[in-house]
Amino acid sequence: MAITTADIKNGMTIEYNEQLFQIVSFQHVKPGKGPAFVRTKLKNLKTGRTIENTFNSGVRIDQVRIERRPYQYLYQDEAGYNFMNTESFEQISIGSELIENADLMKEGQIVEMNIHADTETPLTVELPPFVELQVTSTMAGEKGNTASSNALKPATIETGAEIMVPMFINDDDIIKIDTRDRTYYERVKK
Numbered sequence: 001m002a003i004t005t006a007d008i009k010n011g012m013t014i015e016y017n018e019q020l021f022q023i024v025s026f027q028h029v030k031p032g033k034g035p036a037f038v039r040t041k042l043k044n045l046k047t048g049r050t051i052e053n054t055f056n057s058g059v060r061i062d063q064v065r066i067e068r069r070p071y072q073y074l075y076q077d078e079a080g081y082n083f084m085n086t087e088s089f090e091q092i093s094i095g096s097e098l099i100e101n102a103d104l105m106k107e108g109q110i111v112e113m114n115i116h117a118d119t120e121t122p123l124t125v126e127l128p129p130f131v132e133l134q135v136t137s138t139m140a141g142e143k144g145n146t147a148s149s150n151a152l153k154p155a156t157i158e159t160g161a162e163i164m165v166p167m168f169i170n171d172d173d174i175i176k177i178d179t180r181d182r183t184y185y186e187r188v189k190k
Contacts, residue, residue: 001063005038005055013045013114013123015062016053020045020116020123028057045114045123048100065117071125073109081105083113083125092122099125101179103161106133127179132188133157135173138165152184 005028012023021042030036036057043050055061071083071092080093081102094113096102104127105111114123138155152164155175163177165184174188 001065002060003063005057005059005061007063008038008040008061013064013066014042015064016042020064021051024050046097066123067115067117068112069115071111071113073105073107073111075107081125083111086110094122094125098122099127101127101161101182103159104131104133104157104177104179104182106131106159129179130176130185131179132174132176133159135165135169135171135175137171138169140170 008023008026010023010025014021014023021044024041024043026038026040028036028038038055038057040053040055041050042053070086072086074082074084074091076082080095081099082091082093084091099105102125109127109131111128112126114126115121116123134157135155136158139153151167153167153169154162155165155169156162157175157177161182163175163182163184165175169175169184169187174190176185176188177183178185
């Protein structure tokens with residue numbers, strides 16, 4: 001669907017240079033001299049890289065219709081990561097390049113998959129903002145260093161990923177992790 005720069009919104013997906021980009025941010029600029037333009041930050045849905053681009057005001061852009069659908073992560077095998085649509089129960093296999101922080105996914109986890117509505121092609125898999133996972137191994141905190149210090153130590157969680165956690169976290173603790181930046185958020189009460 002063709003739109004103009006006046007229709008741009010954050011989160012919108014467009015086709016630009018024969019690739020799909022999501023608009024991260026935009027700003028309409030009206031300089032004192034010369035024509036108006038729109039400055040944008042675009043995230044490539046295939047590579048994950050963010051670029052900056054300037055469109056002249058009024059230029060036509062191709063908008064792509066994207067649908068967000070809930071999927072459940074089932075398992076990983078040599079074909080990739082296997083998911084099941086929670087509404088139709090259809091199963092699909094996805095490569096790791098479409099999943100950011102795939103090592104934070106636990107079997108049974110519900111994720112959002114962005115699907116190109118016209119071609120039914122999966123574009124990206126998004127984990128929820130926070131996941132709760134169990135610590136499988138970490139070194140013991142040193143005495144006097146466990147309560148108030150900002151010191152961090154590595155911890156391996158049940159999915160095999162390694163996360164930096166505060167010194168007071170022990171084996172078998174369940175922790176909440178921010179999937180956007182892979183940081184420890186809090187310890188979950190059992």
